Amino acid sequence: MRAFSYDRPDNVDAALRGVAGQPGTTTEAAVKFVAGGTNLLDLMKADVMRPERLVDISRLGLDRIEEIGDSGGDGGLRLGALARNADTAYDERVQTRYPMLSKAILAGASAQLRNMATNGGNLLQRTRCYYFYDTGTPCNKREPGTGCGALTGVNRIHAILGASDHCIAVHPSDMCVALAALEAVVRVSGPKGERIIPFADFHRLPGDTPHIDSTLAADELITAIDLPAEGFAKHSTYLKVRDRASYAFALVSVAAALEMDGQTIRTARLALGGVAHKPWRDPAAEAELAGKPASLETFAEAARVLLHDAKGQSHNAFKIGLAERAIVRALAEAAGVEHP
Amino acid sequence: MSQPTGPASRGHAQTQPAPPPEALEVTLTLNGSRRTLHVAPWTSLLDALRLHLDLTGTKKGCDHGQCGACTVLVDGRRINSCLTLAVMMEGRTVTTIEGLASGDTLHPLQEAFVEHDAFQCGYCTPGQICSAVGMLEEGHAKTDDDIRELMSGNLCRCGAYPNIVAAIRQVMDGQSKDGGKP
Numbered sequence A: 001m002r003a004f005s006y007d008r009p010d011n012v013d014a015a016l017r018g019v020a021g022q023p024g025t026t027t028e029a030a031v032k033f034v035a036g037g038t039n040l041l042d043l044m045k046a047d048v049m050r051p052e053r054l055v056d057i058s059r060l061g062l063d064r065i066e067e068i069g070d071s072g073g074d075g076g077l078r079l080g081a082l083a084r085n086a087d088t089a090y091d092e093r094v095q096t097r098y099p100m101l102s103k104a105i106l107a108g109a110s111a112q113l114r115n116m117a118t119n120g121g122n123l124l125q126r127t128r129c130y131y132f133y134d135t136g137t138p139c140n141k142r143e144p145g146t147g148c149g150a151l152t153g154v155n156r157i158h159a160i161l162g163a164s165d166h167c168i169a170v171h172p173s174d175m176c177v178a179l180a181a182l183e184a185v186v187r188v189s190g191p192k193g194e195r196i197i198p199f200a201d202f203h204r205l206p207g208d209t210p211h212i213d214s215t216l217a218a219d220e221l222i223t224a225i226d227l228p229a230e231g232f233a234k235h236s237t238y239l240k241v242r243d244r245a246s247y248a249f250a251l252v253s254v255a256a257a258l259e260m261d262g263q264t265i266r267t268a269r270l271a272l273g274g275v276a277h278k279p280w281r282d283p284a285a286e287a288e289l290a291g292k293p294a295s296l297e298t299f300a301e302a303a304r305v306l307l308h309d310a311k312g313q314s315h316n317a318f319k320i321g322l323a324e325r326a327i328v329r330a331l332a333e334a335a336g337v338e339h340p
Numbered sequence B: 001m002s003q004p005t006g007p008a009s010r011g012h013a014q015t016q017p018a019p020p021p022e023a024l025e026v027t028l029t030l031n032g033s034r035r036t037l038h039v040a041p042w043t044s045l046l047d048a049l050r051l052h053l054d055l056t057g058t059k060k061g062c063d064h065g066q067c068g069a070c071t072v073l074v075d076g077r078r079i080n081s082c083l084t085l086a087v088m089m090e091g092r093t094v095t096t097i098e099g100l101a102s103g104d105t106l107h108p109l110q111e112a113f114v115e116h117d118a119f120q121c122g123y124c125t126p127g128q129i130c131s132a133v134g135m136l137e138e139g140h141a142k143t144d145d146d147i148r149e150l151m152s153g154n155l156c157r158c159g160a161y162p163n164i165v166a167a168i169r170q171v172m173d174g175q176s177k178d179g180g181k182p
């Protein structure tokens, strides 16, 4: 690892002073927060990220999970940015009111890593693209302008939706897929005070600036993630398809959440992981489900709509069919419809 | 781009970047004793244990969070010591494989690993045992499938998995029988 300096502030203002004055987005920053360290330190060992200074935010008191508003649970839940992934997934309120989120978190990484990983850090974890990790190869995300090694290389784990000629990397998080379906809100503190970022606007597509992962500024701190009151506890699931049964990133994952009227779907939320540079949602596919009977035919039609513009690369075209089947199965599980 | 600032001048305009410090002081409780050490900020907890504190029971497999050989307990919870910095451990309580036995009496999980022949080369074993201690403390495993899932962060290249599960199972059953911890 390259040399860096280290500071451990004990309050949010001091942490913000530590990153004050940095221009641009958090991805490019020279002074970085370290939370659980499980992604940042890994990337620093690989020499992919080279911060000059780390600000340890683990002692800011942002590790609580609290009700929003004073009512008994109908105002939603606030997940502290420094709450550990394991504590979030096993929190009784999360398990009963947001089971899809709990399931998504527990489908990721290992028990040890979930004990270290924080909710804020999970959002900002970077792609697992092999070329991004390998400093001996070109990568527009790691070094803008060098090209994309994956486009002409091994791209089995790469994107089928929303990619560009500059980058076909995917966002690797499981938790974020469920948060996208729940329409969570990211709470952020910066030099100009607090702001909130709707989950759909937090991550971005690569376009011609794939070196930027998110819309978070370099001088901002995530303080919490707010879950809306509606948790789809009755009809939701998280389905993860991967190369081994545990401790592997998703090839394709689906967060499916429904509001039902008997056997009719009132509203649907559908988010996909492992397929794009950000958790993928498609309003047309969700609209396709609304008002329809919950049946395998309905689900297959929604899957077709969602994957209409999907594009495979030389090694990952299998993901299109895999995603179709995963969508149908996840929706069937959420709706309680029998499936093959 | 602004330069990183030294701790003393944090928050003030500054022209010269502070050079990275050679060593920072960290005080932690390690296997029951209070220890103070001086480490460079980029020293992982794993390297601090093995290179600075002479506790080589904790193993380095991958150094990237992918194998679990470096698993230790921090404030009673299992973590990968390769992906945490020693300086982040200020004030924490760290338990390694060396700290599990009391005198000559092995921890029940150590005992069970011996009894069930739950290792071959033994390289993954300290991590497996610390991880199992953490898992039983967490209390989420009920079935053998739960054990497999919740121990999936510990790889064993020798493939001793069936015996590892059996060893953990035995201690888990013992615990639930007498309703207490080992």
Ligand SMILES: Cc1cc2nc3c(=O)[nH]c(=O)nc-3n(C[C@H](O)[C@H](O)[C@H](O)COP(=O)(O)OP(=O)(O)OC[C@H]3O[C@@H](n4cnc5c(N)ncnc54)[C@H](O)[C@@H]3O)c2cc1C
Pocket (backbone or CB within 6 Å): A026, A032, A033, A034, A035, A036, A037, A038, A039, A040, A041, A042, A057, A081, A082, A085, A107, A108, A109, A110, A113, A116, A117, A118, A119, A120, A121, A122, A123, A124, A125, A172, A173, A174, A175, A220, A221, A222, A223, A247, A248, A249, A250, B064, B065, B066
């Ligand atoms: C072997 C392995 C397997 C894994 N498998 C999976 C998997 O299957 N699914 C999955 O979803 N994840 C997986 N992960 C990734 C893991 O979930 C992330 O590494 C973790 O969530 C990152 O959280 P952290 O707190 O450790 O972040 P850190 O590494 O501390 O930080 C990550 C980034 O976030 C920034 N940051 C952190 N907190 C804040 C904040 N509050 N405000 C602003 N910036 C912040 C940091 O500056 C840094 O840039 C795996 C990781 C490993 C090592």
Ligand code: FES
Pocket (backbone or CB within 6 Å): B059, B060, B061, B062, B063, B064, B065, B066, B067, B068, B069, B070, B071, B080, B081, B082, B083
């Ligand atoms: S050495 Fe830490 S997980 Fe492999």
Ligand code: FES
Pocket (backbone or CB within 6 Å): B118, B119, B120, B121, B122, B123, B124, B125, B155, B156, B157, B158, B159, B160
């Ligand atoms: S006993 Fe050899 S790696 Fe597990």
